[in-house]
Amino acid sequence: MMRRLLPRPALSISLFLLWAVLGNAASLASLLLGALLSVLLPFIVSPFWPDALHIQRPTLALRFAARIGWDILLANWAVARRVVGPVAALHPAFVDVPLDLRDPFAATVLGSVVSLTPGTVSIDVDRERWVLQVHALDAPDPQALVREIKQRYEAPIREIFAC
Amino acid sequence: MLNFAIESGFVLIGLAMLLNLWRLLRGPDITDRILALDTLNINAIALLVLYGIREASGAYFEGALILAAMGFVATVALCKYLLRGDIIE
Amino acid sequence: MNPAIEFLVAALILLGALFALLGSVGLARLPDFFTRLHGPTKATTLGVGAMSLASALYFTTTQPGLSLHEIAVMMFLFITAPVSAHLLAKAALHRGKDDADQ
Numbered sequence: 001m002m003r004r005l006l007p008r009p010a011l012s013i014s015l016f017l018l019w020a021v022l023g024n025a026a027s028l029a030s031l032l033l034g035a036l037l038s039v040l041l042p043f044i045v046s047p048f049w050p051d052a053l054h055i056q057r058p059t060l061a062l063r064f065a066a067r068i069g070w071d072i073l074l075a076n077w078a079v080a081r082r083v084v085g086p087v088a089a090l091h092p093a094f095v096d097v098p099l100d101l102r103d104p105f106a107a108t109v110l111g112s113v114v115s116l117t118p119g120t121v122s123i124d125v126d127r128e129r130w131v132l133q134v135h136a137l138d139a140p141d142p143q144a145l146v147r148e149i150k151q152r153y154e155a156p157i158r159e160i161f162a163c
Numbered sequence: 164m165l166n167f168a169i170e171s172g173f174v175l176i177g178l179a180m181l182l183n184l185w186r187l188l189r190g191p192d193i194t195d196r197i198l199a200l201d202t203l204n205i206n207a208i209a210l211l212v213l214y215g216i217r218e219a220s221g222a223y224f225e226g227a228l229i230l231a232a233m234g235f236v237a238t239v240a241l242c243k244y245l246l247r248g249d250i251i252e
Numbered sequence: 253m254n255p256a257i258e259f260l261v262a263a264l265i266l267l268g269a270l271f272a273l274l275g276s277v278g279l280a281r282l283p284d285f286f287t288r289l290h291g292p293t294k295a296t297t298l299g300v301g302a303m304s305l306a307s308a309l310y311f312t313t314t315q316p317g318l319s320l321h322e323i324a325v326m327m328f329l330f331i332t333a334p335v336s337a338h339l340l341a342k343a344a345l346h347r348g349k350d351d352a353d354q
Binding site for chain 3: 164165167168169171172173175176178179180182183185186192193194195197198199201202205206208209212213215216219221224227228231232235238239242243245246
């Protein structure tokens, strides 16, 4: 029943939040219109993604989002310190992270998360070998970085989307 | 206190934009210049939001939103041009 | 305006401006393109993020009604920053490869 009424719950919720935020949650009428649109629009756009992933673990997704927010703060602190510190002490490196997930959308999420967090920018996802190429600002130990990305970000993403 | 913060904010972001301008002029590669333009754009958004607080007016927010959208599209278009223009030669 | 909220708004503004500056310092100072990519993708995004939060807090407390639309700018930047960084990196790699061919 839920599935038929809301084919994409996550999309509906994000649409509604975006509507509320852009309209400053001004009036009940505008919120109702937003709610109506967020129920209707997923029906129109769902043929665009015939085999889209569903969030299987919503509470884990929320906790993961909170952790990323915290990591972004830490990342900024770490990058800021390295930016004003001596340039010669940096160990910039390209690192290949072999992936266990096998879904383009999940890989995009992982790539974005990696780009926003500690000293790493994702460069490319090789969809043949499923390798995420990452550039690290300061990685004296690339293997530790690979382990961290896999444990800290990839494992929760795989659990959330069950892929 | 708020006024002091706002004025210092203007100074800090102004300095940031000067540094971006320096990188934009210096290069050395086109990709550096695009990155500098993108950063200049993001700093301009921050400046607009800050100006909105100073003038206590919500109108500047609309400008910030447009700048955010246009800046992203411009960066993507420039990168795509670099990627595809080279392929066609 | 409540002094505690005024303090919070001022702190957020200073934090945002400081991170925007630090990101730009990285862009100006670091030695090659890929290291330069790190400053703007993180620091400036957080800079604008903190600034937007300050603005949302300021307008919500000084004017009638909620002011949440600043959050939309913030979300937009957090979604687009990795995409532009990714495309810039791809363009740079592509150009590097061409230089090696010549």
